[in-house]
Amino acid sequence: MTPLAGRGVGIGWRPEISGFVAELPGLRFVEVIAESLPHSGEPPEALARLLAAGVAVVPHGVKLSLGGAEPVDPHRVEHLAQAARAVGAPLVSEHIAYVRAGGVEAGHLLPLPRSREAVDAVVANVARTTAELDVPLALEPIAALFEWPDDELTEAEFLTEILERTDALLLLDIANVYANALNRGEDPADLLTRLPLERMAYVHVAGGRLHEGRYHDTHTDPVPGEVLELLGELCARQRPPAILLERDGHYPPAAALRAELDALSAATGYPAITGAAHT
Amino acid sequence: MTGLGRSGSSPAVGAGLARRQEELVRALVAGAAMPVGFDVAAVAATQTALLRKRAEDVARTWPRLAASAGPGQWTRVFSAWAAGRAPQGSLRDGWDFALANPPRDTAAQRELALRELLWAYDGETAPRARRGPTARLHAGELLLRWRGRAHTFRLR
Structure with missing residues (x-):
């Protein structure tokens, strides 16, 4: 049984929208940025209330740098493991990306060259991480505006090899699939036919916007209709066990966020969590 | 693809992943020269x-x-x-x-x-x-x- 089976539609919990999240009547799971959880002691009170109400909390790491050639920082791994224990998480997630090298922080997720050397680096860092975790790890492929010049593998080959060699689950971000395909001039549905979708733990959906001919995965704009359509295509192939809306700033009025959550329910067939009537 | 629209400064051919990642992140955020081919x-x-x-x-x-x-x-x-x-x-x-x-x-x-x-x-x-x-x-x-x-x- 996959860890989030039956959890349906969730939302990325952020302090700025904790009041909104607390009032979602059908909510069964949230994500929390792992690095935002305290290093010791209890989780924030608002999260503790969700936990008490039976909502699953998934720590989502953004600074581990699993794709770095350098070994992951043991303190960061220990914090992720501790965060998972503190919220009784059914799983944790991180990215197939690097965020620092040689002591320089990028400040965001950077893409890896799709090389065998990079696969080896990810596999080694995932092993170092899962050795400390009590729960499964799901890996998320990122959106990037550029690629490395000398890729040896296709994206599907690269991701499939990492998943096979690590036993990790897949956190598929459908907006990232859309963004990468659009920016490379490819068909986004094409990647869906080549990924091991049966490994999906859950799916991310987020907003973005076109800027100077490129699609930016901003998490601060509305979810485009094309992304929802692609989500529908994914569900036609394989419905993900659970789906989560990410929003990271420029928070819209509650009605707009509720409408986006209801759109995820409509696309996946999972029950509305906003209290909206089923249509 | 090489040539027009591609960067060209310090070569990274043969360099290990660690060095290539550091070169790229330094070029992106710290003002260093962009590695070849991007x-x-x-x-x-x-x-x-x-x-x-x-x-x-x-x-x-x-x-x-x-x-x-x-x-x-x-x-x-x-x-x-x-x-x-x-x-x-x-x-x-x-x-x-x-x-x-x-x-x-x-x-x-x-x-x-x-x-x-x-x-x-x-x-x-x-x-x-x-x-x-x-x-x-x-x-x-x-x-x-x-x-x-x-x-x-x-x-x-």
Whole structure:
């Protein structure tokens, strides 16, 4: 049984929208940025209330740098493991990306060259991480505006090899699939036919916007209709066990966020969590 | 693909993944030369996006400083200053910006004074939390550090 089976539609919990999240009547799971959880002691009170109400909390790491050639920082791994224990998480997630090298922080997720050397680096860092975790790890492929010049593998080959060699689950971000395909001039549905979708733990959906001919995965704009359509295509192939809306700033009025959550329910067939009537 | 629209400076052929990753991140955020073969326009778009995200992160840590740039101006003003400077985390990035561009806005000055009350920062190494109680005067207010927290009292 996959860890989030039956959890349906969730939302990325952020302090700025904790009041909104607390009032979602059908909510069964949230994500929390792992690095935002305290290093010791209890989780924030608002999260503790969700936990008490039976909502699953998934720590989502953004600074581990699993794709770095350098070994992951043991303190960061220990914090992720501790965060998972503190919220009784059914799983944790991180990215197939690097965020620092040689002591320089990028400040965001950077893409890896799709090389065998990079696969080896990810596999080694995932092993170092899962050795400390009590729960499964799901890996998320990122959106990037550029690629490395000398890729040896296709994206599907690269991701499939990492998943096979690590036993990790897949956190598929459908907006990232859309963004990468659009920016490379490819068909986004094409990647869906080549990924091991049966490994999906859950799916991310987020907003973005076109800027100077490129699609930016901003998490601060509305979810485009094309992304929802692609989500529908994914569900036609394989419905993900659970789906989560990410929003990271420029928070819209509650009605707009509720409408986006209801759109995820409509696309996946999972029950509305906003209290909206089923249509 | 090589040639037009591709970067061309220090070659990275044969270099290990660690070196290539460091070269790229230094080029993206710290003003170093871009390694060979990348799509220059796509990398430039990434640099702009990284600066925007960094500006948003700093604005969350330094809301008054960000507001002091004027409505809708923070990302532009901060990005112009931060381009080519390696990120040091939101606390230090905002602090360095404030030291290089002392705010004239009183709310931003107060924000900086409160940071200085709680943290010791030499402009070179990571800020350290100050210890023990202390009090300072700032613009007609008494700023008191007590058990690691700031308390403020308006003086008449």
